[in-house]
Amino acid sequence: MDASRNSLVLPLLGLLVEQPSHAYELTARLRERYGQPPVTRSTVTSLLKALERAGLVASRLPEQVRNRPPRTAYELTEAGMADFRRKVEAGLRDGQVASVDFIMAVAYAGALPADHAASILDARADRLDQDLAALRRAERPEGVAEVHMLEAAYWRTIVTAETTWIRTLASRIRSHDIDWPGSRSGRAKEG
Structure with missing residues (x-):
């Protein structure tokens, strides 16, 4: 079993970043x-036993x-923290639109430096813009009734909403509107 592919691994590691815990509490x-x-x-x-075997x-x-x-x-070990950050990056970058993998990566985006997280999000939004352009071109083939292509309009709406949300989040991260861990504004507010 490759535990690293289980969708629970990222939130499990994320909870261990917050504090050591036992299986029942997790x-x-x-x-x-x-x-x-x-x-x-x-x-x-x-999963914990598999993650322990993996170090x-x-x-x-x-x-x-x-x-x-x-x-x-x-x-979490040092290797676990590094793997956690890689998983967050991969989820932000490559997670499917509206997927649990993307949502879990967003939940732990604060584990990354603010500028790095914002850059990954901007790149994702740029890629989704390209996907949207392709969706618009293929949305309604000639001779096909709209009623038979409703899912295409639905999916375009979902991708559009995610792209807009991502761009807003990246902008808020860069403008320090979000109290990001390790940022100067975060340290100033804590002190």
Whole structure:
């Protein structure tokens, strides 16, 4: 099993960036924060073990809290953090329009330097503009009734909305309208 291809890996690593956790807590936090895709503790446990074998997370000695059974907490390794950032970049750059992979990458875009994230988003918007131009050309072939091509208009609307949102986000990142981790405006507000 290639755990790195599972769509839960990015949010799982992201939650471990926030704090070391055990499988039960991670499952609850994934459900609470994202709701989708559905997640089970056994899936999270299996992914954590696969990520540990890959050197992306490290387990701590099991800890017992109150009268609960001992639980093994996991934390991100340096290699895990580097892989996490690569996954965020890839999701922002290559995630399908309106996909869970893109949404999860957006959720953790703050792990990247602000200018780098904005550049990736601008490049994605430029690529989507090209996709939109192709969609417009192919939207309604001659002799085909509009009713048989409604999905093309729908998809063009979705791509247009995502492109607009991405350009707005990139602009807000560059203008420091968003308190970005590690940015001067973020440090000034914290201090």
